[in-house]
Each structure stands twice: as structure tokens, then as C-alpha cells.
Amino acid sequence: MFDFAYYPQSNGKLERWHKSLKSECIRLRKTPFDLDEARRLVSDYVDDYNQHRLHSAIGYIAPADKLAGKASEILANRECKLAEARQRRAENRQRQNRNNHSWLATRLSLNDEPENSNSR
Helix, strand or coil: CCCCCCCHHHHHHHHHHHHHHHHHHHCCCCCCCCHHHHHHHHHHHHHHHHHCCCEHHHCCECHHHHHCCCHHHHHHHHHHHHHHHHHHHHHHHHHHHHHHHHHHHHHHHHHHCCCCHHHC
């Protein structure tokens, strides 16, 4: 990432990247003992950041997937899974309602039975 002169919007993005790098890579994991270890830590972090991490600014898709043109496929699969989950939840609610209604009907029918005549 690089910064354009006289363009403060890109500077903010760069500052945010440095904050993420420092807090999630260097300070969170461990302080590197030498330059080679620091390079390895940063390289691993950048790989994870670009290949696996989901970014909210691009629809919770990894940058590598976005650049590879997989965004529409990922979003379509995600929407399909959400639709299936909504359907399962609706079916579960219907099943629970039926169970609750049958339990309630049983309780009501027990209350409607005449009292035992020996209890006088």
C-alpha cells in the first residue's frame, strides 16, 4: 500500500493498516528477536490478511477472493445458505408450536374431566 501526496484519505487507510499490523501481529503474538523473524511474522500476517481474513468493507470477503472474481459466487452461496437456515428455523418454530398446542390441549382436557364423586 502506498500513499498519494496531498490525498489524506489514503493516508488514513495506511495508518489503519499499520495499527492492525502492530496490534494483531507484532504485539499480540510476540516481539521478534531479529530482523528475519520480524519479516517472517509480517509475511505470515500479510498472507493471512489477504488470503483468509474477511473484510467488512468488501462484503466480508477475503481480498484474494475479491481480486479473483469470486465475490458474486461467494455472496450467492451465502444467500442460499441463509435461505436454507431461514427455512429450517421456520420449520422448527412450526414443530414447536404444534408440540406446545398438543401439550396445552392435553392439559385443558385433563382440567375438563369431571371430579371424582368420592371426594365429597
